[in-house]
Amino acid sequence: AIRMTQSPSSFSASTGDRVTITCRASQGISSYLAWYQQKPGKAPKLLIYAASTLQSGVPSRFSGSGSGTDFTLTISCLQSEDFATYYCQQYYSYPPAFGQGTKLEIK
């Protein structure tokens, strides 16, 4: 099974900051990667699929890049509503696997 590892597991930032979250796959997954945002008590929300395609309705300050084993999610200018936990997910092979999550907190 493919393992997904995110870094960092948590960190603090301020509104207006540019932040980057990294996701690494244990083997190549081409561009079969999605990113989700989850707020407390809510279901995950799809942000990006196919590594870099922004889901409809998601603000353009979110962007994704990468292919193969290394991927990044970037938020260009943090807003207050962006403080949440972020997960990556590979759908290249079964079973689908998620990273352990990155909790983004207010500094």
Place this chain on the structure above:
Amino acid sequence: QVQLVQSGAEVKKPGASVKVSCKASGYTFTGYYMHWVRQAPGQGLEWMGWINPNSGGTNYAQKFQGRVTMTRDTSISTAYMELSRLRSDDTAVYYCARAGYCSGGSCYSSGWFDPWGQGTLVTVSS
């Protein structure tokens, strides 16, 4: 709009079974796979399996084989996930989520999950 609405919270004793429902609306229910993902308190996301609502075919994660059964009722666009022989570590929020699709005679079960149901908390406690 495309929406998945799940049944309410459940409290079960160890050894019992639970059945969670997921009602789809806003799209052709039989055109997309329905997956189930769970999240233990304070933990990450764990994929459990999928059902093809058109054929009824299923694929379960190895961890849950023998304990999970996924079914559907196409007449009411609803998918179900039943987990048996519950243990305390099955306490979690269970989500249904749409992924994959069937088109032109071909089906693709994998993909990104969108949308998600609101989640159903299942608490297993004696």
